[in-house]
Amino acid sequence: MRIAGAALNQTPIDWENNLRNIRTAIEQAKAAGVELLCLPELCLTGYGCEDLFLSDWMPAAALTHLQQVRPWTEGICVVVGVPVRLNHRTYNTAAVLRDGQILGFAAKQFLANDGVHYEPRFFVPWVAGETTTVEFEGESWALGDLTFEHRGVRFGFEICEDAWRPDDVRPACRLTGRVDLIVNPSASHFAMSKTDVRYKLVLNASRNFNCTYLYANLLGNEAGRITYDGEILVARNGHLLKRNQLLSFKEVDLEWVDVDFATEQERAEEIAALPAPDEYRELNQALGLALFDYVRKARSKGFVLSLSGGADSCLCAVAVAEMVRLGVSELGVEEFKRRSGAFDPAKNEVVQAGAGGAALQEVQEPNTENPIPKTENQQLVGHLLTCAYQGTVNSSDDTYISAKDLAESIGARFFNWGIDEEVSGYVGKIQGALGRELSWKTDDLALQNIQARVRAPGIWLLANVLNCLLITTSNRSEASVGYCTMDGDTAGSISPIAGVDKDFVKKWLRWAETELNYPGLRHVNALQPTAELRPLEDKQTDERDLMPYTLLNRIERLAFYDRLSPRQVLDTLVTEGTGFEREQLATFVRRFYSLWSRNQWKRERYAPSFHLDDYNVDPRSWLRFPILSGGFQEELAGL
Numbered sequence: 001m002r003i004a005g006a007a008l009n010q011t012p013i014d015w016e017n018n019l020r021n022i023r024t025a026i027e028q029a030k031a032a033g034v035e036l037l038c039l040p041e042l043c044l045t046g047y048g049c050e051d052l053f054l055s056d057w058m059p060a061a062a063l064t065h066l067q068q069v070r071p072w073t074e075g076i077c078v079v080v081g082v083p084v085r086l087n088h089r090t091y092n093t094a095a096v097l098r099d100g101q102i103l104g105f106a107a108k109q110f111l112a113n114d115g116v117h118y119e120p121r122f123f124v125p126w127v128a129g130e131t132t133t134v135e136f137e138g139e140s141w142a143l144g145d146l147t148f149e150h151r152g153v154r155f156g157f158e159i160c161e162d163a164w165r166p167d168d169v170r171p172a173c174r175l176t177g178r179v180d181l182i183v184n185p186s187a188s189h190f191a192m193s194k195t196d197v198r199y200k201l202v203l204n205a206s207r208n209f210n211c212t213y214l215y216a217n218l219l220g221n222e223a224g225r226i227t228y229d230g231e232i233l234v235a236r237n238g239h240l241l242k243r244n245q246l247l248s249f250k251e252v253d254l255e256w257v258d259v260d261f262a263t264e265q266e267r268a269e270e271i272a273a274l275p276a277p278d279e280y281r282e283l284n285q286a287l288g289l290a291l292f293d294y295v296r297k298a299r300s301k302g303f304v305l306s307l308s309g310g311a312d313s314c315l316c317a318v319a320v321a322e323m324v325r326l327g328v329s330e331l332g333v334e335e336f337k338r339r340s341g342a343f344d345p346a347k348n349e350v351v352q353a354g355a356g357g358a359a360l361q362e363v364q365e366p367n368t369e370n371p372i373p374k375t376e377n378q379q380l381v382g383h384l385l386t387c388a389y390q391g392t393v394n395s396s397d398d399t400y401i402s403a404k405d406l407a408e409s410i411g412a413r414f415f416n417w418g419i420d421e422e423v424s425g426y427v428g429k430i431q432g433a434l435g436r437e438l439s440w441k442t443d444d445l446a447l448q449n450i451q452a453r454v455r456a457p458g459i460w461l462l463a464n465v466l467n468c469l470l471i472t473t474s475n476r477s478e479a480s481v482g483y484c485t486m487d488g489d490t491a492g493s494i495s496p497i498a499g500v501d502k503d504f505v506k507k508w509l510r511w512a513e514t515e516l517n518y519p520g521l522r523h524v525n526a527l528q529p530t531a532e533l534r535p536l537e538d539k540q541t542d543e544r545d546l547m548p549y550t551l552l553n554r555i556e557r558l559a560f561y562d563r564l565s566p567r568q569v570l571d572t573l574v575t576e577g578t579g580f581e582r583e584q585l586a587t588f589v590r591r592f593y594s595l596w597s598r599n600q601w602k603r604e605r606y607a608p609s610f611h612l613d614d615y616n617v618d619p620r621s622w623l624r625f626p627i628l629s630g631g632f633q634e635e636l637a638g639l
């Protein structure tokens with residue numbers, strides 16, 4: 001039998017988009033001679049519909065829309081993820097359709113309730129072994145713990161999280177021997193290196209439960225924060241039959257394989273290992289796709305970025321350039337432009353390759369009289385990304401040159417203006433009001449913050465005028481300790497790297513300079529991270545203000561990923577050979593926890609950020625913490 005999975009780029013309650021992708025997948029599958037097709041979890045409504053799953057009308061609308069899929073299933077068996085609401089309870093189900101009929105709804109038994117998943121808020125888990133009936137416009141179908149048969153092949157279900165439970169409780173343990181095939185429609189969020197875990201999960205399931213296992217994940221940045229990698233896996237008795245390229249820019253990614261169910265396949269002795277995932281490359285692809293989906297789903301025209309020439313903003317600029325490069329290489333220029341929605345088809349907004357010059361007229365300070373012609377990708381970047389350097393007396397030539405060279409090398413529009421006048425204006429006003437001078441000795445933080453804040457209105461104005469999203473550049477390490485000015489450098493509509501730690505940011509930039517060929521990054525890769533908010537002679541660096549970033553990351557992970565107490569964190573660090581004495585480590589641990597507690601309110605106010613690493617510190621996503629708390633005072637005093 002030819003079986004297939006299709007990854008779909010869906011959007012919550014975008015019925016038109018979601019049905020179109022479902023139809024495309026079914027048509028492609030039929031054209032390829034596929035007999036059984038698995039589509040991802042909740043693909044009809046979108047997985048991330050949040051509290052809409054609790055309404056009566058939305059699941060009802062889903063059932064109504066499911067009727068449109070029926071005629072498309074003539075001659076094929078198709079699995080479609082859909083919520084079903086019965087007696088004021090919503091179930092997360094996989095509908096099985098064939099030849100225009102609905103055969104039934106298999107319901108999810110184990111709900112995802114960790115990290116970025118909050119399913120028990122919306123769904124009720126189905127009880128193994130039970131079934132009920134769904135009534136709809138005079139028809140009735142079975143719902144619950146069901147198995148099906150198609151052309152002699154018996155199949156049952158695990159729906160995403162069902163497969164992430166121990167082997168002796170998950171649905172597969174009750175299906176073994178009763179089915180030939182287990183189908184798994186998933187909405188499994190992307191995190192760096194996670195594909196390896198998923199691969200082992202699927203391969204082991206096929207081996208341990210003596211079956212063929214068909215797995216299909218959602219694709220793309222569905223609803224803002226979480227990106228799905230569109231993984232399709234087919235395995236049989238521990239052997240891999242199919243695995244696709246992840247994180248495609250396409251709307252539909254169909255993969256099929258032939259399985260001879262009539263012939264037994266020998267059980268694999270062991271699971272063949274995959275090469276270790278390349279996290280730098282994974283992050284690049286995920287970030288590019290997440291930005292592309294975000295900008296088009298937000299119906300925006302591109303991005304505006306306050307580019308300091310430092311690590312975080314340089315990474316954000318390269319991410320947009322990579323969004324273009326990766327998207328164009330997969331979709332081609334015309335399809336990339338069409339899908340982005342950021343180009344007016346009536347106008348030829350991007351000049352042809354080699355024509356050059358057009359976008360440079362907008363640059364305030366062209367660095368040569370005869371600018372080098374831009375490549376087609378650079379012209380696209382020029383259309384989609386506008387950057388501005390906003391210097392003060394505390395800014396250095398190094399960061400200005402870094403910002404300017406990078407922007408020009410990727411083709412972004414680049415502006416340069418100073419903000420000293422605005423800073424002096426505000427400082428003068430407050431000095432007048434208070435009747436005293438503000439000085440670095442008495443008003444250090446306030447004088448730092450006003451500079452960061454004064455950068456916000458101008459760049460916001462530019463974003464509004466251009467109808468663009470304003471990127472804010474905060475990383476996870478800064479978010480943990482509140483090393484940012486609220487409504488200053490945190491101002492913005494999207495925060496792409498708030499889930500990534502600063503040490504990773506710095507390493508990624510060095511990798512990108514050579515591996516992705518961004519020579520414009522050579523300046524930033526030679527710089528120490530600095531806020532440049534104090535007078536230059538102060539030689540401010542992030543790590544002098546805080547602590548070494550590697551240590552900050554380690555404390556953060558031990559405290560909030562491993563969930564250790566302050567004392568356990570300290571004891572662990574002492575055994576890890578950090579090069580610091582216990583007393584110094586205790587100072588860092590105390591600093592981390594007090595800054596962490598004091599700054600929860602800032603994390604509550606960050607712009608929406610992407611989940612990219614195995615955890616993040618966003619309270620609306622992975623990690624909840626009280627805004628007001630005792631701040632670990634007792635625990636820290638005892639260190």
Ligand SMILES: Nc1ncnc2c1ncn2[C@@H]1O[C@H](COP(=O)(O)OP(=O)(O)OC[C@H]2O[C@@H]([n+]3cccc(C(=O)O)c3)[C@H](O)[C@@H]2O)[C@@H](O)[C@H]1O
Pocket residue numbers: 445448449452482483484485486487488489530531532533542545598601627628
């Ligand atoms: N629980 C709570 N709920 C609501 N508000 C709370 C609060 N606790 C304090 N606040 C208020 O927060 C305000 C202070 O916060 P905020 O004004 O943001 O500033 P603040 O946290 O005092 O200082 C900003 C820090 O970030 C660093 N920074 C800033 C900008 C850029 C960079 C860089 O790396 O480039 C670094 C800077 O060096 C400084 O260490 C105060 O007005 C305080 O009253």
Ligand SMILES: Nc1ncnc2c1ncn2[C@@H]1O[C@H](COP(=O)(O)OP(=O)(O)OP(=O)(O)O)[C@@H](O)[C@H]1O
Pocket residue numbers: 305306307308309310311312313314388389390391392395399455473489528529530531532542
């Ligand atoms: N001179 C500047 N021009 C434009 N934007 C700036 C300037 N200084 C700071 N910013 C904005 O404030 C953000 C926060 O500064 P921060 O120093 O944390 O990041 P960075 O400069 O990108 O990286 P690093 O911390 O590694 O130097 C910057 O990413 C940038 O968006």
Ligand SMILES: NC(=O)CC[C@H](N)C(=O)O
Pocket residue numbers: 041111112117159160161162164186187188189
């Ligand atoms: N949708 C789900 O059930 C996802 C949960 C699962 N643990 C995953 O991360 O893939």
